[in-house]
Amino acid sequence: MTGEARTMLLKAGRPVTEPAVARRRGLLSVARCVPNPKTTPFTFGYLVLLLGTTLLLKFADPALTGRLLQLSSTDAHNLWRRPLSSLVTSAIWLSDESWLAYVVIFTIAVAPLERRFGARRTATVFFSGHVLATLVTELPVMALISAHVLPNSAGHWLDIGVSYGFFTTAGALVFLLRGRPRLWALAAAEAFIAVIYLSDDPASLDAVVTLLGHAVAVHFGWLFWGPRLRRAPAGRDRIPADIHQPESVV
Numbered sequence: 001m002t003g004e005a006r007t008m009l010l011k012a013g014r015p016v017t018e019p020a021v022a023r024r025r026g027l028l029s030v031a032r033c034v035p036n037p038k039t040t041p042f043t044f045g046y047l048v049l050l051l052g053t054t055l056l057l058k059f060a061d062p063a064l065t066g067r068l069l070q071l072s073s074t075d076a077h078n079l080w081r082r083p084l085s086s087l088v089t090s091a092i093w094l095s096d097e098s099w100l101a102y103v104v105i106f107t108i109a110v111a112p113l114e115r116r117f118g119a120r121r122t123a124t125v126f127f128s129g130h131v132l133a134t135l136v137t138e139l140p141v142m143a144l145i146s147a148h149v150l151p152n153s154a155g156h157w158l159d160i161g162v163s164y165g166f167f168t169t170a171g172a173l174v175f176l177l178r179g180r181p182r183l184w185a186l187a188a189a190e191a192f193i194a195v196i197y198l199s200d201d202p203a204s205l206d207a208v209v210t211l212l213g214h215a216v217a218v219h220f221g222w223l224f225w226g227p228r229l230r231r232a233p234a235g236r237d238r239i240p241a242d243i244h245q246p247e248s249v250v
Helices: 003-011 018-033 041-059 062-072 076-081 083-092 099-109 111-117 119-146 163-176 180-199 205-231
Strands: none
Touching (some): 041 083, 041 119, 062 083, 083 119, 119 163
């Protein structure tokens, strides 16, 4: 037992025991992983924003929220009419109301990258993946509609969410692992993509487009951002040096 741990327990008025120290270390490790405004401001702020929009969808007038979602969608029709605004605003909504599930996802797939490389780099990775995967999947749909291969209705579907962004950060994180853990993590990411696809209507065009977008995002993070981040020094806006990072992230 370290002297620091003994001092902490003595100050708390508790007997100095190894199990108590182990429990305290476990709680501190869990607390470090949870997004917070000090160590992971981008992840924490983004989750707060998503909580706000989720509550808006739940309690606001359905006509208002339906119109907002329609304007934010990055379907082919909307991208053609308002590309910049739809690319930005589509990433502030969740496709369902499971906000707590996204807290877990961001804790696993976004916060570790921010703890190592800082908020600015993490935001760059996240939004570059969101934009690239959206364009790669929707521009061909636009072209096929223009060529009358697909009907106009193929360009009108609700395409919102943050999955392209966090799959990109997840792909970058996977590359930073070494050896067998990297292969297992990549397999887990691919399996997660398959589960999302199969849980939807696999025969529908939007499910296929989303599947392709997820695949593009995770491999963009893996092949493009992973090597660059491995060679890059830690960000200037990363966490203070006295806050240790979880070993599984390095």
